[in-house]
Amino acid sequence: MAVHVSSRSRFGTPAGYLAAALIVGVTVVPLLFVALGGFRTTAQINAAPAGLPGPWVWDNYRAILVSETFWQFLGNSALIAVIATVLAVGLGSTAGFALSRYDFRGREAFYTLFTLGLLFPVGLAALPLYQWLRQLGLLENPLGVALPQAAFSLPVTIVILRPFMRAIPIEMEDAAVLDGASRLGFFWRILLPLSVPALITVSVLAFVTSWNAYLLPLLVFNDATNFTLPLGVATFQSQYSQDTALVLAFTALSMIPALAFFVLAERRIVGGLTGSVKG
Amino acid sequence: MTETTTTVGRPVAPPAPPAPPRPRTRRTSTRTRLELVLLLGPALVLFALFVLAPIGIAAFYSLYRWNGFGPLQDFVGLTNYTDALSGPVFQSAFWHNVIIVVLSLVVQLPLSIGLALLLNQRLRGRAVLRAVVFAPYVLSEAVTAVIWLLMLQPGGFVDRVLVAAGLGDLVQQWLADPDVVLYTLFAVITWKYIGFGVVLLLAGLQAVPVEVREAAALDGASPWQTTRLVVLPLLGPTIRIWIFLSVIGSLQLFDLVWIMTLGGPANASTTMATYLVDHGFKRYEFGYGSAVAVVVFVVCFLFALLYQRYVLRRDTEGAVTRMVG
Known part of the structure; x- marks a missing residue:
C-alpha cells in the first residue's frame, strides 16, 4: 500500500492490477474447469485433469440437453422460485405498507417479530417443518417448498421495503386523499409504482434465495421428477460419479441460469445487499 | 398452531387504537x-x-424421544438437551462451527479488506472486476460443492496444478483426511463468499470522501497511516455488519458440507446443522434433532443479542436485525 494519493487517483497501481488478476484467476478458473471439462471425455479428464479440450467433444452437453431431466429440474426450479417470489413480495409489500404508513399499537412488536425470522434459517426449522408439511399433505408438492421459502423471505423483504415506503413524503398521501383516493388506492396506484426499485431488489433476493435452495427441496422431494436444479446437480453428481465429463457438463449448464440472471440483475443484487446492510 | x-x-385490531397523527372519525x-x-x-x-x-x-x-412417526408419548424432559450438550460428536460439531467462525474473522476479513482497498483504485474494467469477484456468491452452494468436489478429487485438477507449480508437497487428501477436511471446506467457503465481503467493503469505501484522504495526506500522513487511522475506522459500520453476517452464516453452515462430505470422514467436518439433519432424517431421532435445533437457535440468538448490545448499538438505534439483509 505504499502508494501516493496523487498517483492513485490517475491509474491503478501494479499491486492493484496484480491483485485483480489473482482474484479473477481464482474466481474464474474453477468455472472454466467445469465449462471446458464438459467438452472433454472422462478418459481425457482422468489422464490430464488440468488439460484443455482437444478434440472438442459435444456429446456430454448434447446428451444432457436432449434428456428430459435437465429441463424438468429447470422447470421445477423456475416454478417454485416464481411462486415463492410472488408470494414473498406480494405479502411483504402489503405488510410493509401497514408497518410503515399506519399508526397502531404493537406495530414495532410486529416488526421485531418479522426481523426475528432473519436469525432462523430453514436449516434449523428442518425437522418440524418436514413434519408440518407432511401433515399438510405438501410433500412432493411444489407448494411445500415455495410456501416456506416465501415465509422465510418475508423478513428481508419487509426489512428493505419498510424504510423505503416510509421515506415517501406524507404530502403525496394527503394529495391522493384530497383527490378522492382511499388509503388502499394510494397504496396501489401511487406507493407501489414509486417503490418499484425496492420491489425489484427484494424480488431478486427472494428469487435467488429460492433458486439456490438445497435443503428444503431435499426434504420435500423424493421423486426425482420433482427435483429442483441444486438438488438435481447434487444427485446427478453422486449418481454418475464415474462419468466426470457428464457431471461437469450438467453442472456447467446448471450454472448458466444463475450467472445469466446475475449479469442481468447485478446492479440490483449488489445494490440491494449493500443498501440493505447500510440500513 | x-x-x-x-x-x-x-x-x-387493538380495542382502542392510539390517536393517529391526523384526527380521523x-x-x-x-x-x-x-x-x-x-x-x-x-x-x-x-x-x-x-x-x-x-x-x-x-x-x-425436543422434550420427547420420538422417531418422527406415530404418536408422541415418550416424554423425556430435558434428556435430549443433556445428551446433546454432553455428547462428544455434538461438542466437536460445535467446535467445528467455532473454528469456521474464527477462521472467517482471521482470514476472510483481512483478505476482504485488503482486496477491497486494492480494488478501490481507478483500475481499468473495475465494474467487470467487481462482477467477476461477486459471481461465485450467486451460485448455489450445491453447485459450488459439486465443482470443488470434482476439482479436489485425488490426483485431480487441484493436485495437478500444485504439482505443476512445484508445490507437490502441499498435496493432501483434501476431503478424506480428518485433519485437513475442515480447512478444505473453509477454503471453498472463502472462495464462494469472499466476493460478498469485497463488494460490501467497496461500497463502504466509496462512501469515504476523497477529501478526507487528501486532508490526511496534506497533514503528512503516509498512505498506510491514512488507511489505518482514517479509512478503516470509517469502514467500521460495514465491517461490524460483515462480522455479524459472517458469524451467523458460519454457525448455520449446512449445504456445502452435506454435499461434499456428509460431515465425514469420521465426523471430522460435522457442523451443528449437519448433525441435526443427520440425526433427524438418517437416524429418525426427531426429538433429539429438535433439541439440537433449539440449541443452535439459542446460540445464534444469544450471539445476535450480545453483538447488538455491545457492538452494533453505536451504528444503529434500531433492532439488530434491521441491518441484516
Whole structure:
C-alpha cells in the first residue's frame, strides 16, 4: 500500500492490477474447469485433469440437453422460485405498507417479530417443518417448498421495503386523499409504482434465495421428477460419479441460469445487499 | 398452531387504537382496522405457519424421544438437551462451527479488506472486476460443492496444478483426511463468499470522501497511516455488519458440507446443522434433532443479542436485525 494519493487517483497501481488478476484467476478458473471439462471425455479428464479440450467433444452437453431431466429440474426450479417470489413480495409489500404508513399499537412488536425470522434459517426449522408439511399433505408438492421459502423471505423483504415506503413524503398521501383516493388506492396506484426499485431488489433476493435452495427441496422431494436444479446437480453428481465429463457438463449448464440472471440483475443484487446492510 | 396465529394476530385490531397523527372519525378507524387486517394478516399467517410454528414445534418435540412417526408419548424432559450438550460428536460439531467462525474473522476479513482497498483504485474494467469477484456468491452452494468436489478429487485438477507449480508437497487428501477436511471446506467457503465481503467493503469505501484522504495526506500522513487511522475506522459500520453476517452464516453452515462430505470422514467436518439433519432424517431421532435445533437457535440468538448490545448499538438505534439483509 505504499502508494501516493496523487498517483492513485490517475491509474491503478501494479499491486492493484496484480491483485485483480489473482482474484479473477481464482474466481474464474474453477468455472472454466467445469465449462471446458464438459467438452472433454472422462478418459481425457482422468489422464490430464488440468488439460484443455482437444478434440472438442459435444456429446456430454448434447446428451444432457436432449434428456428430459435437465429441463424438468429447470422447470421445477423456475416454478417454485416464481411462486415463492410472488408470494414473498406480494405479502411483504402489503405488510410493509401497514408497518410503515399506519399508526397502531404493537406495530414495532410486529416488526421485531418479522426481523426475528432473519436469525432462523430453514436449516434449523428442518425437522418440524418436514413434519408440518407432511401433515399438510405438501410433500412432493411444489407448494411445500415455495410456501416456506416465501415465509422465510418475508423478513428481508419487509426489512428493505419498510424504510423505503416510509421515506415517501406524507404530502403525496394527503394529495391522493384530497383527490378522492382511499388509503388502499394510494397504496396501489401511487406507493407501489414509486417503490418499484425496492420491489425489484427484494424480488431478486427472494428469487435467488429460492433458486439456490438445497435443503428444503431435499426434504420435500423424493421423486426425482420433482427435483429442483441444486438438488438435481447434487444427485446427478453422486449418481454418475464415474462419468466426470457428464457431471461437469450438467453442472456447467446448471450454472448458466444463475450467472445469466446475475449479469442481468447485478446492479440490483449488489445494490440491494449493500443498501440493505447500510440500513 | 391456531393458538399462535390468534395470539399473534390479536393486536392487529387493538380495542382502542392510539390517536393517529391526523384526527380521523370513528368510522374511518373501524375501516383502518379492517385495512390493517387485510394488509398485515396474510403475511402474518404465512410467517406464523412456516417460520414461527416450527420454532415452537421444535421446542415441543425436543422434550420427547420420538422417531418422527406415530404418536408422541415418550416424554423425556430435558434428556435430549443433556445428551446433546454432553455428547462428544455434538461438542466437536460445535467446535467445528467455532473454528469456521474464527477462521472467517482471521482470514476472510483481512483478505476482504485488503482486496477491497486494492480494488478501490481507478483500475481499468473495475465494474467487470467487481462482477467477476461477486459471481461465485450467486451460485448455489450445491453447485459450488459439486465443482470443488470434482476439482479436489485425488490426483485431480487441484493436485495437478500444485504439482505443476512445484508445490507437490502441499498435496493432501483434501476431503478424506480428518485433519485437513475442515480447512478444505473453509477454503471453498472463502472462495464462494469472499466476493460478498469485497463488494460490501467497496461500497463502504466509496462512501469515504476523497477529501478526507487528501486532508490526511496534506497533514503528512503516509498512505498506510491514512488507511489505518482514517479509512478503516470509517469502514467500521460495514465491517461490524460483515462480522455479524459472517458469524451467523458460519454457525448455520449446512449445504456445502452435506454435499461434499456428509460431515465425514469420521465426523471430522460435522457442523451443528449437519448433525441435526443427520440425526433427524438418517437416524429418525426427531426429538433429539429438535433439541439440537433449539440449541443452535439459542446460540445464534444469544450471539445476535450480545453483538447488538455491545457492538452494533453505536451504528444503529434500531433492532439488530434491521441491518441484516
